[in-house]
Amino acid sequence: MDPYLTNxxxxxxxxxxxxDGHDDLDDFGFDDYGTECDGIRITAFxxxxxDNLTPLGRLEKYAFSENVFNRQIVARGLLDVLRExxxxxxxxxxxxxxxxxxxxxxxxxxxxxxxxxxxNIAMFLHESRPNFPAAFSRYLVPIVVRxxxxxxxxxRKTSQAALLVLLxxxxxxxxxxxxxVCPVLLDLTEPSSDDDxxxxxxxxxxxxxxxxxxxxxxxxxxxxxxxxxxxARLFQVRKVCAANFGEFCSIVGQEATEKLLMxxxxxxxxxxxxxxxxxxxxxxxxxxxxxxxxxxxxxxSPLFISLISDQSRWVRQAAFQSLGRFxxxxxxxxxxGLHFREDERTITHTPPNQDGRATPSPEHVSTADSEELHNFxxxxxxxxxxxxxxxxxxxxxxxxxxxxxxxNTKEAEQTDENFNSFHYWRSPLPDISGELExxxxxxMEEVKEEKREEEEPTENCNDSKSNHGKQAxxxxxxxxxxCLQPHMDDPDVQAQVQVLSAALKAAQLDSPTDDSPTxxxxxxxxxxxxENGADSPSAESESLEVQSEIECKRINLRFQNxxxxxxLDQYLSMTDPARxxxxxxxxxxxxxxxLPGVALTLGRQNWHCLKDTYETLATDxxxxxxxxxxxxxxxxxxILGDQLTAADLVPIFNxxxxxxxxxxxxxxxxxxxxxxxxxxxxxREYLYQLQEFMVTDNSRNWRxxxxxxxxxxxxxxxxxxxDVYDYLREIALTLCSDKVSEVRWISYKLVVEILQKLYxxxxxxxxxxxxxxxxxxxxxxxxxxxRQAFAFICQAVxxxxxxxxxxxxxxxxxxxxxxxxDPVANVRVLVAKALRQSVFILHQEKVQxxxxxxxxxxxxxxxxxxxxxxNKGLIDTAPLI
Numbered sequence: 032m033d034p035y036l037t038n039x040x041x042x043x044x045x046x047x048x049x050x051d052g053h054d055d056l057d058d059f060g061f062d063d064y065g066t067e068c069d070g071i072r073i074t075a076f077x078x079x080x081x082d083n084l085t086p087l088g089r090l091e092k093y094a095f096s097e098n099v100f101n102r103q104i105v106a107r108g109l110l111d112v113l114r115e116x117x118x119x120x121x122x123x124x125x126x127x128x129x130x131x132x133x134x135x136x137x138x139x140x141x142x143x144x145x146x147x148x149x150x151n152i153a154m155f156l157h158e159s160r161p162n163f164p165a166a167f168s169r170y171l172v173p174i175v176v177r178x179x180x181x182x183x184x185x186x187r188k189t190s191q192a193a194l195l196v197l198l199x200x201x202x203x204x205x206x207x208x209x210x211x212v213c214p215v216l217l218d219l220t221e222p223s224s225d226d227d228x229x230x231x232x233x234x235x236x237x238x239x240x241x242x243x244x245x246x247x248x249x250x251x252x253x254x255x256x257x258x259x260x261x262x263a264r265l266f267q268v269r270k271v272c273a274a275n276f277g278e279f280c281s282i283v284g285q286e287a288t289e290k291l292l293m294x295x296x297x298x299x300x301x302x303x304x305x306x307x308x309x310x311x312x313x314x315x316x317x318x319x320x321x322x323x324x325x326x327x328x329x330x331x332s333p334l335f336i337s338l339i340s341d342q343s344r345w346v347r348q349a350a351f352q353s354l355g356r357f358x359x360x361x362x363x364x365x366x367x368g369l370h371f372r373e374d375e376r377t378i379t380h381t382p383p384n385q386d387g388r389a390t391p392s393p394e395h396v397s398t399a400d401s402e403e404l405h406n407f408x409x410x411x412x413x414x415x416x417x418x419x420x421x422x423x424x425x426x427x428x429x430x431x432x433x434x435x436x437x438x439n440t441k442e443a444e445q446t447d448e449n450f451n452s453f454h455y456w457r458s459p460l461p462d463i464s465g466e467l468e469x470x471x472x473x474x475m476e477e478v479k480e481e482k483r484e485e486e487e488p489t490e491n492c493n494d495s496k497s498n499h500g501k502q503a504x505x506x507x508x509x510x511x512x513x514c515l516q517p518h519m520d521d522p523d524v525q526a527q528v529q530v531l532s533a534a535l536k537a538a539q540l541d542s543p544t545d546d547s548p549t550x551x552x553x554x555x556x557x558x559x560x561x562e563n564g565a566d567s568p569s570a571e572s573e574s575l576e577v578q579s580e581i582e583c584k585r586i587n588l589r590f591q592n593x594x595x596x597x598x599l600d601q602y603l604s605m606t607d608p609a610r611x612x613x614x615x616x617x618x619x620x621x622x623x624x625x626l627p628g629v630a631l632t633l634g635r636q637n638w639h640c641l642k643d644t645y646e647t648l649a650t651d652x653x654x655x656x657x658x659x660x661x662x663x664x665x666x667x668x669x670i671l672g673d674q675l676t677a678a679d680l681v682p683i684f685n686x687x688x689x690x691x692x693x694x695x696x697x698x699x700x701x702x703x704x705x706x707x708x709x710x711x712x713x714x715r716e717y718l719y720q721l722q723e724f725m726v727t728d729n730s731r732n733w734r735x736x737x738x739x740x741x742x743x744x745x746x747x748x749x750x751x752x753x754d755v756y757d758y759l760r761e762i763a764l765t766l767c768s769d770k771v772s773e774v775r776w777i778s779y780k781l782v783v784e785i786l787q788k789l790y791x792x793x794x795x796x797x798x799x800x801x802x803x804x805x806x807x808x809x810x811x812x813x814x815x816x817x818r819q820a821f822a823f824i825c826q827a828v829x830x831x832x833x834x835x836x837x838x839x840x841x842x843x844x845x846x847x848x849x850x851x852x853d854p855v856a857n858v859r860v861l862v863a864k865a866l867r868q869s870v871f872i873l874h875q876e877k878v879q880x881x882x883x884x885x886x887x888x889x890x891x892x893x894x895x896x897x898x899x900x901x902n903k904g905l906i907d908t909a910p911l912i
Contacts, residue, residue, distance in 0.1 A: 086115070086116075087116070087122060087125055087126075090105070090112060090126070090129060091129065093105050094129055094132075094133055095132075095133075099138050099140070099141065102133070102136060102138065102141045103138075103140055103141055103144050105133070106133060106136075106141050106144035106145040106148065107144050107147075107148065109126075109130060109145070109148045109152060110148055110151050110152055110155060112126060113126055113152060113155060113156075114155070117155075117159055117160065123160075123166075127166060127169075127170045128170075130145070130152075130170060130171075130174075131170050131173075131174070133145055134174040134177070134178075139181075139183035139185060139186055142178065142181065142183070142186045143183070143185050143186050143189050145174070146174070146175070146178055146186060146189040146190050146193055147189055147193070149171055149174065149175060149193045149197075150193050150196040150197055150200070150202075152171065153167055153171060153197060153200075153202045154200065154202070157200075157202055164204060167202065168204065168206075168207055172203065172207050172211055172212075173211070175190055175193055175194055175197070175212075176211050176212055176215050178190035179191065179194070179212075179215050179216075179219070179232075179235075180215065180219065180228065187231065191231065191235045194212070194235065194239070195235075195238055195239065195242075198239055198242040198243075199242065205244065205247065208239075208243060208247060209247055209251060212239075213247070213251045213252065216232050216235065216236045216239075216252075217251070217252075217255055219231075219232035220232045220233055220236065220255055220259060226265060229265065229268065230265065230267045230268060230271070233259055233268050233271045233272065234271050236252060236255075236256070237256075237271055237272070237274075237275035237278065237279075238275075240252060240275070240278055240279060240282055241278050241282065243282075245282055245283060245284065248279070248282045248283060249282075249283050249287060253279065253283055253287065253291065253292075256272065256279055257291055257292065257295055259272050260272045260273075260276075260295040260296075260298065260299060261295065261298065266304050266306075266307065269299065269302060269304075269307050270304070270306055270307050270310060272295075272299070273299045273302075273307045273308075273310035273311050273314070274310040274313070274314065275314075276292070276295075276296060276299065276310075276311065276314050276317075276318060277314035277315075277316070277317025277318050277321075278317070279292060280292055280317060280318050280320075280321035280322075281317055281320065281321055283321075284321065285321055285322060285323060288318070288321040288322060289322055289323065289326055292318075293322070293326070293330070296311065296318060296334075297334065299311050300334055300337070300338060301337075305341070305343035305345055305346050306345075308338060308341060308343065308346045309343070309345050309346045309349045311338065312335075312338045312346060312349040312350040312352075312353050313349050313352075313353060315331070315335060315338075315350075315353050315356075315357050316353060316356040316357050316359070316360060318331070319331055319357055319360040320360050324361075324363070327360060327361065328361075328595060331357075332594075332595040332597070332598060335350065335354075335357055335598070336597050336598070336601070338350040339351060339354065339601055344613070344614065347613075347614050347615075348614055348615045348618075351601075351605060351610070351614055351615060351618055351621060352615070352621045354598070354601060354602055354605070354621075354625070355602065355621070355622070355624065355625020355626070355628055355629050356625060356628065357598070358594055358598055358599070358602060358625075358628070358629050358632055359625070359628035359629065359631065359632050361593055361594045361632050362593075362631060362632040363593075591633060591637045591640055593632060593633050593634065593637060594632065594633070599633075599640060602622065602629060602644075603640075603641075603644050605618050605619060605621065605622035605644075606619055606622060606644055606647045606648060606651075617653075617655070619648060619651050619653065619656045620653065620655050620656050620659055622644070622648060623648045623651075623656050623659040623660050624659050626641065626644075626645060626648070626660070626663070626667070627663045627666045627667050627670065629641065630667055630670050630671070631670050635670060635671050635672055635675060638671055638675055638679070642679055645660070645667075645679075645683070646683070648660055649683045649686065649687075650686075654690070654691050654693055654694055655693075657687065657690060657694045658693050658694045658696075658697050659697075660683070660687075660697075661687045661690070661694045661695070661696075661697030661698045662697035662700070662701070663697075664680060664683065664684055664687070664697075664698065664701075664705060665701040665704035665705040665708070667680060668680055668705055668708045669708065673708060673709070673710065676708055676709070677709065677710070677713060681709070681713070684698065684705065688720060688723065689723075691728065692727050692728045692729065692732060692735060695724070695735075696735060696738065699724060699735070699738050699739060699742060700738055700742075702742045702746065703742050703745035703746050703749070706746060706749055707749055714749060714750075715750070715754065718750065718754055718758045718759075719758075721739075721743070721746075721758065721759070721762060722758075722761075722762060724736075724739045725739070725762065725765060725766075733769070733770075733771040733773065733774050736766060736769060736771075736774045737771075737773055737774050737777055739762075739766070740763075740766050740774065740777045740778045740780075740781050741777060743759055743762065743763065743781055744780065744781050744784050746759070747759065747784050747785065747788050748788075751792075752788055752789050752791075752792035752794045752797065753794075753797075755785055755788050755789070756785075756789065756794070756797045756801070759781075759785060760785055760801065763778055763781045763782050763785055764782070764804070764808065766778035766781065767779060767782060767808075767809075767820065772816075775816070775820065776820075776823070779820055779823055779824050779827070780827065782805065782824060783824060783827040783828055783831055783833055785801065786798060786801055786802070786828060786833050786834065787831060787833035787834070789801060790833060790834040790835070790838075795838070798834060798838075799838075799842065802842045802843060803842075805821065805824065806821070806842075806843075806846050809821035809824065810846040810847075810849070810850065815853070815855040815857065815858050818850055818853060818855070818858045819855075819857055819858045819861050821846065821847070821850065822847060822850060822858065822861035822862045822864075822865050823861055823865070825839075825843050825844075825847045825865050825870070826861070826864065826865035826868070826869045826870070828843065829865075829869040829870055829872075830869050836873060840873060840875065844870065844873075844875075844877075844878075847862065847865065847866070847870070848866075848877060848878070848881050850862045851863075851866075851881045851884065851885055856888075856890040856892065856893060859885065859888060859890065859893045860890070860892050860893050860896055862885070863882070863885040863888075863893050863896040863897035864896040864899075866878055866881060866882050866885070866897070867882055867896060867897055867898075867899050867901060868899065868901055871901050872901070882897055885897035886898050
């Protein structure tokens, strides 16, 4: 016997060798193979041996051998066996019959090995067999289904994992799911089912629901799921249902959610176990997205408030983490300025405006729908998940540009079958911001008038003025209410009407009649008296004026009608230090993480509600909080627009520029995205600060400088060629001398972009000065890496068509050709590559002569690149750098 096989035999264990007395031990049976012998072909038993059996006969022999190890190896090698016999239909059927019989093996390890191969076998059959659906349904699906009820735990777990893989790959038909898989899951979740089986079946049912059609879920699984949500005996079942409640809601849609699932969700949110309530808090956003605005406001909001004030700290923690996402489900076109357009499926990019701004104009900016925009990735930015459509920022629903765009668009694409009507736009509500602001100011004036009445009670004219002001307030509120009456079917309007009605009633009660008695004057508080006991009217007046201003701000905050006020109050309280002690030490970070989504929901007209909170977060002592804001400040700028960005975000942005590197990197990664939103004059101020990014807390943080070079490549378009030459050129040349090669090579690309900018703007004199500087700095560099860089830059200049070829031939080509005799082979390699793949198109005699000389170079790599076919794709020379 081969010594290698003998060693494997010893490693595997001699006991296996002598256990099977019926097999011929001299041929290549599996008794000779251990798990350490991976290099041996696993289907070696099919080869001709001393038994005179056919390959199928040997498969039969070892598949049902008395040696368990033999049967395990056959199960492990079934995919290779099928490859051997897939060409012959009869042999293929015989192998599948053998697989079906092996699935009944009494040894659990054999069944587990077999089940692990099922997904691979199914994929192979799908790709190679025309009759895949029939064969898979007949032979393999029954095995998967049967193993879901296997008495061995390992076999059941393997079967569950295989089922999920098969569903993800779309290999199980809808008929098989409805007639074979779902019935088994329903049987296992019966009240009389074994507890372990039941818990496992509920978990697998909740996992497969996201891969099934709405009809299958609604008709087969939804009734049982509702029963399981109320399982009084097994809290594990209720916990699994709570954790996956959102998935069921999103699949079955709004009607079934509100009719069947909402009562169950209320029960789960009040469950006696905190873990179940915590799971409900975590999936609240998905549940909210599957309900109507009325249900969201009237039922889910109070329910969420109960969770956020739960007696369990873990429940409160989960609720606060979900608060921002839940608030974002209240977004609608009338407040966010987003309107659905079925003809758009992508996010469009806006060119700079005529005034030098690249701020998205209302007619051009489109973004993801409200559900997708409040989902964030790990880098703390707003990222659309799956585009069902897009919304367009508008200030008016009847803007001319929007009308023209609507007339010129193509027919709307077919919408997704699972599309939620929540994402469609409606007619914008009337804009009453002006009236509300007037009401607030009038309220403050009333307070001042009342104070003047106290100081001068004998002046009748003041009474008349006060009464006149109150009457004007009542009239103004009534005017707003009349304006809102046609929209009373909207829940947002209903909430607004309730607030204004209460204000109207208060105003009417405050208006005194002619025969009303005069109210006694309030006594002064001790703090409003002077030290010698004398009253101080001026101090009292000043104090009341401050109080009136605070009251005015509070009124303004209360007048937002997008989300329930309790939700907003709870969100604003997340910056309270007491919350960090009683709820979560990282609650401020969660607040910062969801702030762009909340700002999008409230709309820019309600930014005043969040401004103080944002400023508090921007100065938080935890750098992780500031880092989170830094990564999303460019998104918030898009939401707020150029005016609010310049007033409220630019100061914070400037503070982040001077922060720790962990915070600065968030600003740097989206520096271009933020700068393009600013006015040209404001944007130009940052030219003087770009140099500061060259200095980092840790000089070894080379990725910071690499990111700077990448951003500068984008930023070039935002500035004039004079600014690029005066400011960005120096930074680029400094980065080209970085100690890290990755930074240097991305900087060479930056240099090429600068050169292209100069020539594109007709600044040939500046371009020539830059070329001379590059020649001195790189072509005549004493270090070979600099001379190598010059060859790379020359090739990129030709490939990117950065400058006229006459200019290149006159000012760059001679220096490039001089490097063909460089003493360092790596320099000559890049010269050969540049000349052969790019510069060779000039068809100049000197170029051809130099290439021929390089083809005879003593270095093999140089000869190789000098002999390449110019028409072939470019070869990466990074290993040579």
